[in-house]
Amino acid sequence: xxxxxxxxxxxxxxxxxxxxxxxxxxxxxxxxxxxxxxxxxxxxxxxxxxxxxxxxxxxxxxxxxxxxxxxxxxxxxxxxxxxxxxxxxxxxxxxxxxxxxxxxxxxxxxxxxxxxxxxxxxxxxxxxxxxxxxxxxxxxxxxxxxxxxxxxxxxxxxxxxxxxxxxxxxxxxxxxxxxxxxxxxxxxxxxxxxxxxxxxxxxxxxxxxxxxxxxxxxxxxxxxx
Amino acid sequence: xxxxxxxxxxxxxxxxxxxxxxxxxxxxxxxxxxxxxxxxxxxxxxxxxxxxxxxxxxxxxxxxxxxxxxxxxxxxxxxxxxxxxxxxxxxxxxxxxxxxxxxxxxxxxxxxxxxxxxxxxxxxxxxxxxxxxxxxxxxxxxxxxxxxxxxxxxxxxxxxxxxxxxxxxxxxxxxxxxxxxxxxxxxxxxxxxxxxxxxxxxxxxxxxxxxxxxxxxxxxxxxxx
Numbered sequence: 001x002x003x004x005x006x007x008x009x010x011x012x013x014x015x016x017x018x019x020x021x022x023x024x025x026x027x028x029x030x031x032x033x034x035x036x037x038x039x040x041x042x043x044x045x046x047x048x049x050x051x052x053x054x055x056x057x058x059x060x061x062x063x064x065x066x067x068x069x070x071x072x073x074x075x076x077x078x079x080x081x082x083x084x085x086x087x088x089x090x091x092x093x094x095x096x097x098x099x100x101x102x103x104x105x106x107x108x109x110x111x112x113x114x115x116x117x118x119x120x121x122x123x124x125x126x127x128x129x130x131x132x133x134x135x136x137x138x139x140x141x142x143x144x145x146x147x148x149x150x151x152x153x154x155x156x157x158x159x160x161x162x163x164x165x166x167x168x169x170x171x172x173x174x175x176x177x178x179x180x181x182x183x184x185x186x187x188x189x190x191x192x193x194x195x196x197x198x199x200x201x202x203x204x205x206x207x208x209x210x211x212x213x214x215x216x217x218x219x220x221x222x223x224x225x
Numbered sequence: 226x227x228x229x230x231x232x233x234x235x236x237x238x239x240x241x242x243x244x245x246x247x248x249x250x251x252x253x254x255x256x257x258x259x260x261x262x263x264x265x266x267x268x269x270x271x272x273x274x275x276x277x278x279x280x281x282x283x284x285x286x287x288x289x290x291x292x293x294x295x296x297x298x299x300x301x302x303x304x305x306x307x308x309x310x311x312x313x314x315x316x317x318x319x320x321x322x323x324x325x326x327x328x329x330x331x332x333x334x335x336x337x338x339x340x341x342x343x344x345x346x347x348x349x350x351x352x353x354x355x356x357x358x359x360x361x362x363x364x365x366x367x368x369x370x371x372x373x374x375x376x377x378x379x380x381x382x383x384x385x386x387x388x389x390x391x392x393x394x395x396x397x398x399x400x401x402x403x404x405x406x407x408x409x410x411x412x413x414x415x416x417x418x419x420x421x422x423x424x425x426x427x428x429x430x431x432x433x434x435x436x437x438x439x440x441x442x443x444x445x446x447x448x449x450x
Contacts, residue, residue, distance in 0.1 A: 186413055
């Protein structure tokens with residue numbers, strides 16, 4: 001359950017345990033039943049995925065990303081390296097975090113608030129579906145890298161192992177609802193399910209969505225069909 | 226139906242008519258039935274309500290707010306005047322809009338994103354329920370005004386005329402759900418209903434919530450119980 005290079009359980013798991021304990025004390029509610037894994041809901045702050053060619057253009061020939069923090073999904077990490085994003089009106093976002101490892105396409109995931117600040121009109125897309133999306137310029141300590149496309153707002157989605165998908169009776173690219181409890185209670189009606197044997201059960205929403213529903217470590221969340 | 230000083234229908238009404246037309250073409254859906262009024266969902270950007278004493282401290286003795294734009298609710302307006310809000314870490318928000326007319330208490334309504342930027346931890350409250358909430362300092366061209374309390378994040382809510390409340394079979398302070406359609410489809414599960422004979426049917430969400438659900442002029446929204 002632990003991420004590759006950490007000794008203790010990931011923060012997300014600890015938070016989920018705290019959440020379950022707190023919730024159990026607050027209300028008597030049916031236990032999550034036979035779900036194979038606890039539901040983690042995490043907020044993805046703006047970030048980018050880069051090709052190795054982009055990393056080398058930005059940080060120098062032969063440069064390899066350095067893991068800074070391992071994420072909950074196996075092998076994924078926030079890199080030490082960050083870049084500056086230059087938008088269409090020359091407005092910038094500094095310290096845009098790079099998530100590793102490198103992929104075979106470059107993609108930038110922003111919240112709508114970020115897009116407004118930059119002067120972008122960005123579409124809602126699933127990761128990887130970047131055809132026809134706007135591009136931008138990235139600046140690193142070694143040089144620039146131009147993306148012709150790839151700036152998106154990520155559709156709220158859940159990563160699922162096939163065992164999770166079987167439990168919830170869904171398949172890859174089905175949609176479910178995510179019910180977030182609390183005073184700002186909110187249900188995400190179009191949560192897209194991504195199923196892969198390498199995935200662990202985790203919902204990703206962006207900072208706008210996290211701020212809207214007031215997601216906190218003790219917020220109880222449920223996946224419903 | 227027109228606001229006090231405008232000749233043409235308010236923008237919100239025009240938008241709602243456009244929305245209905247667009248929606249009717251996109252899908253065949255049952256008509257809204259016998260609802261007495263069209264449902265308007267508007268995003269409230271950060272703003273403040275002030276006492277006359279606060280207005281005079283900020284803008285000078287005897288100063289009266291000047292209406293700049295009439296809002297959909299009868300007699301309510303965005304004033305020409307704005308103030309600078311100074312938060313607990315001396316971070317500021319400039320050009321914070323004042324909504325008139327003056328009230329018998331001062332209150333500041335921010336989105337959570339604003340609160341994070343300022344370094345506030347603000348509670349979710351209904352308008353007027355400001356006991357125990359944080360305060361702040363306001364700065365105007367004439368001077369400063371200190372609020373000991375009154376900085377809140379507004380609970381998503383709907384204004385209703387008693388005829389609307391009768392149609393939806395709800396009473397003052399009941400909750401309903403607001404279903405927002407579209408790719409970022411989202412249901413607000415705790416929409417608090419406020420009923421008053423002076424009110425016109427209108428839902429208010431904040432900028433975080435509007436950005437999260439991608440609310441646009443053509444977004445179809447429904448009130449459900």
